[in-house]
Amino acid sequence: MMARQGAVRFSRQACGLLAGLMLGAAAQAAQPTESAGPAGDVQAFLQQIQKAARSLDYSGVYVYQQGHTLQSSRLVHLVDGTGERERQEVLDGAPRECLRQDNVEQCLLPDRKLVVIRPARSDHFPGLLLGNAQAIAAHYEWHTSPGTYRVAGRECSVSELKARDRLRYSYRICTDKETHLLLKSQTLDPDGHLVDQTAFSSIRVGAAVQSSALTTHWDTRSWQLVTESSAPTDLQSQGWRFTLPPGFQSVAELSRQIGPAHAVKQLVVADGLAAISIFIETFDPKRDQTIRQGDLRQGAVSIHRMRLASYWLTAVGEAPAQTVRDLARAVQYVPQAAR
Incomplete structure (x- = not known):
């Protein structure tokens, strides 16, 4: 991180x-x-x-x-x-x-x-x-x-x-x-x-x-407090389909609340040493129009961002760029399969 x-x-x-x-x-x-x-x-x-x-x-x-x-x-x-x-x-x-x-x-x-x-x-x-x-x-x-x-x-x-x-x-x-x-x-x-x-x-x-x-030396009594929460979810039942790289297994499916009006779904896959997450959120034209799609890298962390239907996908993990990119591009959204 x-x-x-x-x-x-x-x-x-x-x-x-x-x-x-x-x-x-x-x-x-x-x-x-x-x-x-x-x-x-x-x-x-x-x-x-x-x-x-x-x-x-x-x-x-x-x-x-x-x-x-x-x-x-x-x-x-x-x-x-x-x-x-x-x-x-x-x-x-x-x-x-x-x-x-x-x-x-x-x-x-x-x-x-x-x-x-x-x-x-x-x-x-x-x-x-x-x-x-x-x-x-x-x-x-x-x-x-x-x-x-x-x-x-x-x-x-x-x-x-x-x-x-x-x-x-x-x-x-x-x-x-x-x-x-x-x-x-x-x-x-x-x-x-x-x-x-x-x-x-x-x-x-x-x-x-x-x-x-x-013990921290900061006095936080007057600071703003923000709580991030998460709960297990079933992404397949919501119509999402994933094809994982060999050796990677799903370790968590979460719905995360970031602030009062920002919800993100997250799939975490890992092979024991490396983890990749896919973050799914509703595409907001006002908020996300200027975000560049494609690849980004920070040290060992590879990132791939793309638009899928009315959603914005961000795949990020400590893995080669091709692995992260292929995982993101293999995601399918099948709304009629949602339960």
Whole structure:
């Protein structure tokens, strides 16, 4: 999830969707083994990383790099008797931060004096898994590199999840030797070129994390409050038909209310590591006439926007542009099939 000037209109539809260039000379030079293990092993490995992201106490600063653009964020994560709590603060550009309590988060936009309450996402860094991990081995090859590397002063193990086709990206990751927490992640396109990367530049784990670090310094008592809500829906019963890329499965069908008069339907599909969403909303000539149809890209995120009947479709996900484009163009609307 860092909108650029050219994607201001997209951000409205996406509702908050989507932060040394390589892991190091030694890691690049190391030859990976032919295979790191059977399917069950890669599932256990990835579940271990996900569990560390959700259950450990940690705080630090991580950096997202996309081309020549860098953005730093401070992240505090704590699990105690009140549940899972998190504070994420963007340190560059306009100030903004999100405070999460279990499955609900408050995002603070100080320059607009605005608080947005919405369902929380848990798939951001250092989380890794999206949806069901069982099919990952069928679409990614798991390789490990010998030896260790260092990120933010901590030793980590380097491994790669290499896509078996050109429908998805590959990932090179470095996980903490002691805790299995993801310390660095890189996204590689089908030709092996670096698309973007995220890595901790400093981190503390365990008892050194204080609950006071979860408290914002902004006084929001006079700020405007906006609530975004979502509810499960059945898109097929409404006449929508989708053809999913191989390996991707539907993980959510939602109806989202963004403000008092803006409703958006959303389909989320994932292959375990990558997710693509299709947002569907009624086409408004006054509001949407100037929005450009076609492709847009922000780092690893590909976007395709198109008009279908009286609706506006936006497909967005961390996948190659062709995959996102094909998914959007395969959508059919059959109103007579609606129940």
